[in-house]
Amino acid sequence: MTALLGTGALVRLALRRDRILLPVWIVVLVVSAAGSAAATIGLYSSVADRVQLATTVDNTSSLVALYGRIYDVTSLGEVSLFKMGGLGAAMVAVLTLLTVVRHTRTEEESGRLELLGATPVGRYAPLAAALAVAMGTSLVLGLVTALALIGVGLPAAGSVAFGMEWAGVGIAFAALAALAAQLTRSARIANGIAGATLAVVYVLRAVGDTASAGGPTWLSWLSPIGWAQQLRPYAGNRWWALAITLGFAVAATAGAVALAARRDLDAGLIHDRPGPAHASARLRGPFGLAWRLQRGLVLVWTASFVFGGVVIGGLAASVGDFLTGPQAQEFITELGGQQGLINAFLSAELAILAVIASVYGIQAALRMRSEETALHAEPVLATATGRIRWAWSHIVIALAGSAVMLTGAGLAAGVARAADTHDARDIARVLGGALVQVPAVWVLIGIVVALYGLAPRLVSAGWAVLVVFLLLGELGPLLKLRQWAMDLSPFTHVPRLPGAPVTVVPLIWLAVVAAGLTAAGLAGFRRRDIG
Amino acid sequence: MTTAVSVAGLVKRFGRTRALDGLDLEVRTGEVHGLLGPNGAGKSTTIRVLLGLLRADAGTVRLLEGDPWRDIATLHRRLAYVPGDVSLWPNLTGGEVIDLLGRLRGGLDPNRRADLLARFELDPTTKCRAYSKGNRQKVALVAALASDVELLLLDEPTAGLDPLMDAVFREYITQDRDRGRTVLLSSHILSEVEALADRVTIIRAGKAVDSGTLTDLRHLTRTAVVADLAAPPDGIAAMPGVHGVEVRGNRLRADVDTDRLGDVLRQLTALGVRSLTCQPPTLEELFLRHYADQLAGPREKVPA
Numbered sequence: 001m002t003a004l005l006g007t008g009a010l011v012r013l014a015l016r017r018d019r020i021l022l023p024v025w026i027v028v029l030v031v032s033a034a035g036s037a038a039a040t041i042g043l044y045s046s047v048a049d050r051v052q053l054a055t056t057v058d059n060t061s062s063l064v065a066l067y068g069r070i071y072d073v074t075s076l077g078e079v080s081l082f083k084m085g086g087l088g089a090a091m092v093a094v095l096t097l098l099t100v101v102r103h104t105r106t107e108e109e110s111g112r113l114e115l116l117g118a119t120p121v122g123r124y125a126p127l128a129a130a131l132a133v134a135m136g137t138s139l140v141l142g143l144v145t146a147l148a149l150i151g152v153g154l155p156a157a158g159s160v161a162f163g164m165e166w167a168g169v170g171i172a173f174a175a176l177a178a179l180a181a182q183l184t185r186s187a188r189i190a191n192g193i194a195g196a197t198l199a200v201v202y203v204l205r206a207v208g209d210t211a212s213a214g215g216p217t218w219l220s221w222l223s224p225i226g227w228a229q230q231l232r233p234y235a236g237n238r239w240w241a242l243a244i245t246l247g248f249a250v251a252a253t254a255g256a257v258a259l260a261a262r263r264d265l266d267a268g269l270i271h272d273r274p275g276p277a278h279a280s281a282r283l284r285g286p287f288g289l290a291w292r293l294q295r296g297l298v299l300v301w302t303a304s305f306v307f308g309g310v311v312i313g314g315l316a317a318s319v320g321d322f323l324t325g326p327q328a329q330e331f332i333t334e335l336g337g338q339q340g341l342i343n344a345f346l347s348a349e350l351a352i353l354a355v356i357a358s359v360y361g362i363q364a365a366l367r368m369r370s371e372e373t374a375l376h377a378e379p380v381l382a383t384a385t386g387r388i389r390w391a392w393s394h395i396v397i398a399l400a401g402s403a404v405m406l407t408g409a410g411l412a413a414g415v416a417r418a419a420d421t422h423d424a425r426d427i428a429r430v431l432g433g434a435l436v437q438v439p440a441v442w443v444l445i446g447i448v449v450a451l452y453g454l455a456p457r458l459v460s461a462g463w464a465v466l467v468v469f470l471l472l473g474e475l476g477p478l479l480k481l482r483q484w485a486m487d488l489s490p491f492t493h494v495p496r497l498p499g500a501p502v503t504v505v506p507l508i509w510l511a512v513v514a515a516g517l518t519a520a521g522l523a524g525f526r527r528r529d530i531g
Numbered sequence: 532m533t534t535a536v537s538v539a540g541l542v543k544r545f546g547r548t549r550a551l552d553g554l555d556l557e558v559r560t561g562e563v564h565g566l567l568g569p570n571g572a573g574k575s576t577t578i579r580v581l582l583g584l585l586r587a588d589a590g591t592v593r594l595l596e597g598d599p600w601r602d603i604a605t606l607h608r609r610l611a612y613v614p615g616d617v618s619l620w621p622n623l624t625g626g627e628v629i630d631l632l633g634r635l636r637g638g639l640d641p642n643r644r645a646d647l648l649a650r651f652e653l654d655p656t657t658k659c660r661a662y663s664k665g666n667r668q669k670v671a672l673v674a675a676l677a678s679d680v681e682l683l684l685l686d687e688p689t690a691g692l693d694p695l696m697d698a699v700f701r702e703y704i705t706q707d708r709d710r711g712r713t714v715l716l717s718s719h720i721l722s723e724v725e726a727l728a729d730r731v732t733i734i735r736a737g738k739a740v741d742s743g744t745l746t747d748l749r750h751l752t753r754t755a756v757v758a759d760l761a762a763p764p765d766g767i768a769a770m771p772g773v774h775g776v777e778v779r780g781n782r783l784r785a786d787v788d789t790d791r792l793g794d795v796l797r798q799l800t801a802l803g804v805r806s807l808t809c810q811p812p813t814l815e816e817l818f819l820r821h822y823a824d825q826l827a828g829p830r831e832k833v834p835a
Binding site: 109185186272274275276277278279280283284285286288289292293374375376378379380381382383384385386387527528529530531 | 579582583584585586603604605607608610611612614616617618619620621622623624626627628629630631632634635636637654655656657658660661671684
């Protein structure tokens with residue numbers, strides 16, 4: 001088939017470029033799954049303990065919404081991995097969607113594909129190579145995960161099913177990203193489309209999983225994440241569910257190929273229209289430019305956060321409806337607070353939003369680096385714009401944007417909560433819980449700025465730092481890590497509001513650390529070469 | 532005569548490579564100065580040091596009586612830059628980019644902007660991602676030429692332009708020089724530099740190997756002389772400064788050192804001249820002279 005000519009060479013090129021990235025992702029995900037399984041096996045060796053925990057989880061809508069349902073309350077495997085099933089699968093989806101867009105639309109947008117396309121490379125070869133790499137990575141990840149889980153002592157069949165659950169989600173999102181990459185000329189927008197789809201299908205299964213018997217439980221069946229969870233590893237291993245995921249992947253791939261066959265190189269389905277011949281008065285200085293470049297992202301993220309806040313505030317009322325027994329109460333309390341299950345729920349959800357806001361913050365701060373490597377910074381810095389002012393224009397958007405998002409989510413959750421309780425003071429209480437997260441998010445932005453100024457080539461390590469902080473928070477207590485290790489994460493220091501006493505000192509420290517990191521980064525940036 | 536740019540002993544290293552290795556450069560106020568060299572000679576690196584984007588490792592650099600690393604904000608108000616590799620924000624239109632860069636520099640002349648857009652036949656409503664290489668170059672050129680600045684730093688500005696647009700570009704540069712602007716023009720296109728530049732600096736492997744007006748540079752080289760004479764050109768070959776003599780009957784072809792040209796012509800006149808052509812060296816020949824050993828083969832790899 002000449003249309004696939006050269007696919008092998010492109011696969012090798014992609015593997016050469018991703019030789020560090022892909023193994024690191026695989027190791028992080030496998031270690032997270034095996035680590036949390038190993039720790040749980042020790043903690044919940046008796047069936048009674050597992051039933052207690054699993055029943056508690058299943059009866060807590062917020063946990064089911066976040067992680068998914070436990071189908072066999074006696075299953076050691078399910079209890080061990082209930083956090084990693086849904087959330088872990090979402091991380092696998094992020095991995096494969098970024099990989100596919102990176103090797104298709106990004107290459108095309110940068111013009112590199114044009115160079116390759118003039119060599120004897122088939123029309124579908126770049127798409128096929130990207131899918132082969134992403135899907136191959138998913139399969140390797142699934143197999144290694146299965147082996148690691150068998151290694152720590154979980155049943156073999158369930159472990160293979162769990163590995164395939166992850167692999168299936170990876171494959172499905174690789175195909176979906178291939179489709180998204182055909183729609184638009186911009187790799188950034190392609191990533192956005194695929195990422196937003198992931199968020200939507202995650203919410204679909206959350207709504208389906210939490211629905212009561214007569215409710216819209218079928219929503220879970222509209223979601224690739226839902227299909228993966230319906231494989232039910234360690235709880236019956238329904239292998240046929242895998243067929244749905246693979247069927248979806250085949251359909252999405254066919255759609256991508258059909259679109260690719262009809263379009264020109266460097267074209268999308270969405271065409272450009274002519275724009276203004278003159279810049280508006282707002283496109284004035286570096287801040288005007290940075291806002292123009294980043295405003296779309298800020299608005300979409302803020303809207304999503306407001307929506308998320310409404311959902312969280314509305315769900316809060318159902319927390320604890322079915323709770324029985326002191327151990328269940330203890331379990332919820334362990335998740336994030338001292339007084340009141342609802343407070344614990346709200347503070348835990350706001351902490352998760354803070355991690356997500358950090359994703360935005362890192363992405364926004366990384367824009368400085370992509371502007372520089374794309375040679376967009378050079379003409380601006382050749383004008384009267386100083387380096388520090390230029391850098392601030394992007395840093396301010398990262399800092400203010402993440403603060404605005406958390407404020408929006410806090411206000412929305414507070415209003416939704418107050419609508420239930422008819423107590424207006426709840427607005428301020430919930431908003432406070434969101435605002436205390438802001439300095440922790442700023443620390444992550446500070447880390448990216450410091451890397452950008454001092455070691456620009458390592459600036460993507462900001463993502464790795466976030467993953468480490470996230471894992472410290474999610475798995476640290478389970479793995480019984482020492483306090484100093486937990487203290488490395490800024491999120492450890494945030495007071496668990498609403499509910500806990502307001503402690504200002506750690507917030508000030510977080511802000512000081514963020515300011516120090518930013519100052520160090522700017523000092524480094526002032527001294528180094530551009531480009 | 533004041534200097535707009537003066538660089539002495541400039542060194543810039545990237546890791547182990549020395550991109551600039553003791554470069555000297557002087558651009559006088561009000562002149563068009565050509566910075567000539569092949570790919571990788573250090574032209575763009577020099578300009579980026581002048582812009583304060585790169586930090587010099589050694590040497591002195593003065594730009595418009597300031598320090599390009601320290602006085603960025605004040606200096607950059609007085610200059611405009613066209614990068615060799617123009618990359619623009621894909622979702623902004625060309626018109627928006629021109630206005631933005633102009634405003635960042637401190638304003639541009641709207642009449643001149645309109646005039647330039649018309650002359651360069653550039654549609655300002657197109658999104659930058661849809662522009663060809665030449666059109667992206669035009670966006671940067673319009674933004675630079677419409678700005679009210681003293682100094683233009685142009686890094687291979689015509690690399691993507693067609694011959695018609697190239698002519699428009701030359702017209703504007705000539706006009707700008709007449710209005711007293713200083714232009715530093717890097718290029719490897721010899722005819723362009725020959726047509727526009729008052730003075731030229733030839734750089735090679737990060738060093739300036741020659742600098743001066745074209746007349747100065749020619750002075751150090753040979754003029755090709757072809758003469759039909761009344762008698763055989765005996766004794767000419769023995770004269771000092773005469774090289775590569777070819778004689779066919781009464782016809783002579785020789786390369787003559789330019790400072791010996793007068794003596795040789797007197798001798799020829801004495802023999803009786805029927806026809807005579809003297810061709811001064813083109814910039815290309817000057818250039819080739821400095822790179823001749825490189826063309827002859829890689830001589831850098833001398834065994835230790």
